[in-house]
Amino acid sequence: MGICLSTRIKAESATQIGGNSKYVSTNGNHTGNSSGDGDFVLVSEPPTPQCEGEMLQSSNLKNFELSDLMMATRNFRPDSVLGEGRFGSVFKGWIDKDSFTAAKPGTGMVIAVRKLHQESFQGHREYLAEVNYLGKFSHPHLVKLIGYCLEDEDRVLVYEFMPRGSLENHLFMRGSYFQPLSWNLRLKVALGAAKGLAYLHGAETKVIYRDFKTSNILLDSNYNAKLSDFGLAKVGQSGDKSCVFTRVMGTYGYAAPEFLATGHLTAKSVVYSFGVVLLEMLSGRRAIDKNRPYKQQKLVEWAKPHLANNRKLFSVLDNRLEGQYAMDVAHRVANLALQCISTEPKLRPTMKEIVKELEQLQDIKNVENTCSRTSNGPRQCRQSAKDAGNKDANDAYPRPSASPLHSK
Structure with a gap:
């Protein structure tokens, strides 16, 4: 059974951000800023499906079995961790690009698997928000959400892998x-x-x-x-x-x-x-x-x-x-x-x-990068390492400390 979320109008007070901490919150969430002026308009939650079952069924995402994702990530092994997010860890995994079933490490399609902490209610809300937005939108500059898994208390999201x-x-x-x-x-x-x-x-x-x-x-x-x-x-x-x-x-x-x-x-x-x-x-x-x-x-x-x-x-x-x-x-x-x-x-x-x-x-940049010719022949355009953007894309690199969907 899905858990329905309340659509009550929000009426909480803004929290203060302290100067000695990057994230400050009284409820375990990230705290931040935003802007705007004029009259306030209190609004309810977005007019989207609020029951987890209804929301998931309305998406065009793959419904993964937990056992498949465990195989794909080698049972969520610590050495598969790509990064740590607010409410869970992100693991590197492999699936068959056609059937989406688990594949052997190093074969098939690489994926990023985000497994949320079971005890976090706010994490559950963010889980549904991810499905609600990324499950509906498709754009070259939005990370693609491939699918999800919801079994008992386990909530998992599966994204495309971002090599850089x-x-x-x-x-x-x-x-x-x-x-x-x-x-x-x-x-x-x-x-x-x-x-x-x-x-x-x-x-x-x-x-x-x-x-x-x-x-x-x-x-x-x-x-x-x-x-x-x-x-x-x-x-x-x-x-x-x-x-x-x-x-x-x-x-x-x-x-x-x-x-x-x-x-x-x-x-x-x-x-x-x-x-x-x-x-x-x-x-x-x-x-x-x-x-x-x-x-x-x-x-x-x-x-x-x-x-x-x-x-x-x-x-x-x-x-x-x-x-x-x-x-x-x-x-x-x-x-x-x-x-x-x-x-x-x-x-x-x-x-x-x-x-x-x-x-x-x-x-303007493209024009400037066109090498100007002199009497001595073409002049080389100056570029820094990996400027071409297509070299060593699959090289491994040190694991980042905290951010979703990082690659190794």
């Missing part, structure tokens, strides 16, 4: 595998993520992706960005209305200040989060980094005064990029990030406008 892992790893981890992402790849990832968000904000979907951050942007073998983890996503409202959430959830450092203060959530809240991620990609710095000097610990506060100043912008740009960019393009990216993190939501661009701007910058 998360953007977070490539920006912030150090090691022989994680070479610094080139300028060109950063623009490519930013555009892909923006397209995914623009799709979610579209007229037909109207989904507000509440936990946009680098660890939830996964990369395939060609560095195509795909959004993952829809457990905190919500259906948006039409017009100027917005959702109001009294349980403010997300990740500290990424969300717009108004959401933290009011719980008022709009699509422009996500635009702010995108601006923070874009700033991380520009600078190579984390949104919150307690290891830096006090005035540099909050990336937005530190970098914001520098973004509009051509001379000061150099101090923000990641020095590992080694001059791979043209300054006029860097200025435009910095200006876009500055617009996104505006304290006034109405001044932030839409995701559709962001996509258009990044596409124009991609066109």
Whole structure:
């Protein structure tokens, strides 16, 4: 029997985020920010199936047997763990690409299997949200949900495997595998993520992706960005209305200040989060980094005064990029990030406008990457390691610490 979820109107109060912890919550959930202004509009849960049986049956997903997934992941062995999420672990597995039955390790199709903790009620809600959203949507920049398993107390989700892992790893981890992402790849990832968000904000979907951050942007073998983890996503409202959430959830450092203060959530809240991620990609710095000097610990506060100043912008740009960019393009990216993190939501661009701007910058980049000829012959274009995006895609790399659907 499925467990029906209540559709009662939410009326809880926003939680406070402390300064000494990345995640702060009174109920074990991630806490975060969001934005918006104007009158509050209290809304109920999304008008989607609220019974777990009804919701699962309405999807076009594969209903896996737990025994098959145990075989596919070698009984959820610890050495198959790809990462740790909020409410469970993610394991690497193999299935036959046609029958979806378990396959021997190293054969068939690679999958990422997320097994949720049995005791987490919030995890169960996120489980249903993942099925509700990813089970219905199909887009090149959203991680594909292949299927699910629900047997007794076991709840499992099966996703496509993302060989390159998360953007977070490539920006912030150090090691022989994680070479610094080139300028060109950063623009490519930013555009892909923006397209995914623009799709979610579209007229037909109207989904507000509440936990946009680098660890939830996964990369395939060609560095195509795909959004993952829809457990905190919500259906948006039409017009100027917005959702109001009294349980403010997300990740500290990424969300717009108004959401933290009011719980008022709009699509422009996500635009702010995108601006923070874009700033991380520009600078190579984390949104919150307690290891830096006090005035540099909050990336937005530190970098914001520098973004509009051509001379000061150099101090923000990641020095590992080694001059791979043209300054006029860097200025435009910095200006876009500055617009996104505006304290006034109405001044932030839409995701559709962001996509258009990044596409124009991609066109400029492509022209600049065309090697100019001199009297001495063609000049080589400068690229960083793995810039082509199709080399050593199946190489193993160190296991990340905490993020869903990471690859080894």
